[in-house]
Amino acid sequence: MKEPSAILAIVLVMATNAMHAQRPAETSAGSVRKAMTGFVYDEIYLRHLAGDTGHPDRPERLTAVQDGLKSKGLLKLLLPIQARKVSDDVLELVHDKDYLALLRREAVDIAGLRMLSTGDTVISPDSLEAAYWAAGGVLSAVDAVMKGEVGNAFAAVRPPGHHATRNRGMGFCIFNNVAVAARYLQQAHGIARVLIVDWDYHHGNGTQDIFYDDPSIFYFSTHDTSAYPGTGSSNETGSGPGAGATLNIPLPRGASDELILEAFQQHLVPAARIFKPDFILISAGFDAMRNDLLGEFDVTPAGFAALTRVVHDLAVELSHGRLVSVLEGGYRLDGLAASVAAHVEVLMEPATSAQSH
Numbered sequence: 001m002k003e004p005s006a007i008l009a010i011v012l013v014m015a016t017n018a019m020h021a022q023r024p025a026e027t028s029a030g031s032v033r034k035a036m037t038g039f040v041y042d043e044i045y046l047r048h049l050a051g052d053t054g055h056p057d058r059p060e061r062l063t064a065v066q067d068g069l070k071s072k073g074l075l076k077l078l079l080p081i082q083a084r085k086v087s088d089d090v091l092e093l094v095h096d097k098d099y100l101a102l103l104r105r106e107a108v109d110i111a112g113l114r115m116l117s118t119g120d121t122v123i124s125p126d127s128l129e130a131a132y133w134a135a136g137g138v139l140s141a142v143d144a145v146m147k148g149e150v151g152n153a154f155a156a157v158r159p160p161g162h163h164a165t166r167n168r169g170m171g172f173c174i175f176n177n178v179a180v181a182a183r184y185l186q187q188a189h190g191i192a193r194v195l196i197v198d199w200d201y202h203h204g205n206g207t208q209d210i211f212y213d214d215p216s217i218f219y220f221s222t223h224d225t226s227a228y229p230g231t232g233s234s235n236e237t238g239s240g241p242g243a244g245a246t247l248n249i250p251l252p253r254g255a256s257d258e259l260i261l262e263a264f265q266q267h268l269v270p271a272a273r274i275f276k277p278d279f280i281l282i283s284a285g286f287d288a289m290r291n292d293l294l295g296e297f298d299v300t301p302a303g304f305a306a307l308t309r310v311v312h313d314l315a316v317e318l319s320h321g322r323l324v325s326v327l328e329g330g331y332r333l334d335g336l337a338a339s340v341a342a343h344v345e346v347l348m349e350p351a352t353s354a355q356s357h
């Protein structure tokens with residue numbers, strides 16, 4: 001009787017060992033899945049000053065973003081992605097050479113603060129450098145996704161980008177970070193079609209303008225047309241070959257989680273399924289949040305999580321999960337921290353669609 005029980009004991013030990021051996025593997029697999037979302041941040045982004053103390057686009061926004069991610073235990077689960085400086089060649093895929101020359105004239109060797117001559121964008125001595133690293137940081141994120149190092153990524157960059165046109169910095173924006181990334185995806189990675197989803201409270205006039213006649217980049221935006229810069233009515237739908245590849249869904253002041261989610265479900269989802277993007281970029285503007293300093297929508301962190309889930313599911317269904325989210329606006333620091341955390345937490349969720357890759 002002793003022998004069989006000894007064998008049984010050995011079998012049990014082996015089984016237990018196997019379980020223990022498996023457990024770290026499971027944990028590690030779980031961690032890997034969690035770490036599949038990348039995070040771009042660089043201290044240069046803090047050195048861009050957009051105005052005097054009290055200006056809404058202040059460096060503390062990015063500190064708040066990190067604090068929000070830390071407080072939910074998410075920051076340590078994100079894979080840090082090293083930002084880089086964008087080259088002029090890549091910028092020129094989107095921006096005019098003349099505009100880059102203007103920036104070199106106006107934004108280099110300045111003392112204190114200065115207003116760009118092209119629009120309401122205040123710059124400081126390090127702003128142009130920060131802008132080069134902001135656009136470059138988004139490129140690092142899309143590279144990491146395309147190489148399969150991460151499934152998706154969030155880029156916490158400053159200055160923001162979606163108001164910048166080919167030849168005009170405006171609305172706190174110098175380079176159109178998302179537009180540069182979209183063109184770079186096509187140029188450097190052979191991506192054919194890019195969907196840009198913009199939920200900032202303000203209309204991304206720059207992004208719309210840059211791709212208005214381009215059928216290969218679909219621009220979807222929810223915003224308040226009565227706010228800056230006043231563009232983005234529903235009859236702006238693209239032109240020439242790009243006709244139908246711009247979709248503006250203006251929402252009223254006070255727009256709730258339910259209203260903005262309905263816009264995504266009823267308008268974005270069917271349009272994306274027809275367009276079939278190979279990559280999705282989010283212009284993630286959190287000034288659509290409740291009580292933002294510059295916005296008058298009423299979106300809560302749960303609302304941003306729901307919007308993220310819609311876009312994440314579309315990426316999984318249509319774009320091999322390829323998704324990079326880029327910070328635009330969002331000016332109430334505590335709300336920004338909570339909203340970004342809710343957003344990133346959904347980006348980190350495992351793919352729910354059967355078509356996951």
Ligand SMILES: [Zn+2]
Binds near residue numbers: 200
């Ligand atoms: Zn905004």
